Amino acid sequence: MVFVCYEKINHYIFFLYYFIMSGLRNYKTDTPQYKFYKEMHEKVDLAHTLSMRKKYSKYDKCKMTIKKALSMMDDFIDPSDPDLDVPNSIHAYQTAERARKRYPEDKELQIACLIHDLGKVLFSYGEPSYNVVGDTYVLGCKFPDTIVYPETMENNKDYFKYYDICIYEKNCGLENLIISFGHDEYLYGVLKHNKDLHKMTDRTLNMIRYHSLYPWHTGGSYDDFMKKGDEFILKDVLEFNSFDLYSKEDPIEINQSVKDYYDKLLDEYFLGEMEW
Ligand code: FE
Numbered sequence: 001m002v003f004v005c006y007e008k009i010n011h012y013i014f015f016l017y018y019f020i021m022s023g024l025r026n027y028k029t030d031t032p033q034y035k036f037y038k039e040m041h042e043k044v045d046l047a048h049t050l051s052m053r054k055k056y057s058k059y060d061k062c063k064m065t066i067k068k069a070l071s072m073m074d075d076f077i078d079p080s081d082p083d084l085d086v087p088n089s090i091h092a093y094q095t096a097e098r099a100r101k102r103y104p105e106d107k108e109l110q111i112a113c114l115i116h117d118l119g120k121v122l123f124s125y126g127e128p129s130y131n132v133v134g135d136t137y138v139l140g141c142k143f144p145d146t147i148v149y150p151e152t153m154e155n156n157k158d159y160f161k162y163y164d165i166c167i168y169e170k171n172c173g174l175e176n177l178i179i180s181f182g183h184d185e186y187l188y189g190v191l192k193h194n195k196d197l198h199k200m201t202d203r204t205l206n207m208i209r210y211h212s213l214y215p216w217h218t219g220g221s222y223d224d225f226m227k228k229g230d231e232f233i234l235k236d237v238l239e240f241n242s243f244d245l246y247s248k249e250d251p252i253e254i255n256q257s258v259k260d261y262y263d264k265l266l267d268e269y270f271l272g273e274m275e276w
């Protein structure tokens, strides 16, 4: 009995200590994620985003098949994602498997889930993390508090410039927003540019394009910019997000037969080398 009590007291002391320590670390400024976002929010302003769009608008970086891009994810672990400690190719298969479980007939959705992060090949061109990964946000208007670590936006050159003014009109439509450049926009652009080499439609291309725009799809910001029809994109992106996120928390084993299934599916949906 004495031992039980002693153990209980120890237990409480541990939790009290943990509670105090977590309270002190409220802003979690000592994590790699905080450091990553602090740098991103300082460097990624409107001018930077426009220059990145221009840099990747020619699709002259390389020629490769979608399968080659997928295989490049074997050696890559996303440095910005605290929940993801497996190679990105495993994350790709797991995301697709989640979708397949819910929608076994929707092959295009499964493919979209499989390829959604392949824009991360930007790393192979030597791009720093803030040009490839992380939650995205809209430039040319006020930064909403729904951006992760919103206080770090104050270091952005546009913070005061677009505090009161906004370069967009109400209901201008999602497609007209200038969103911070990363793996979403890059893969979307590649697929649009090579539209004759695959069967993906706008429904799934939009899921890919907006999947990191958390302040919008999860935070509820930027609603004023949506035009009629954008609510369907939001619905699709939110559903896509459930496959993307849950696969990290509830890992699915990826064996050879799973890989073979998607190998065939890619043959069905993609044709030859694309320009990246
Ligand atoms: Fe992603």
Ligand code: FE
Pocket: 091, 095, 116, 117, 244
């Ligand atoms: Fe993902």
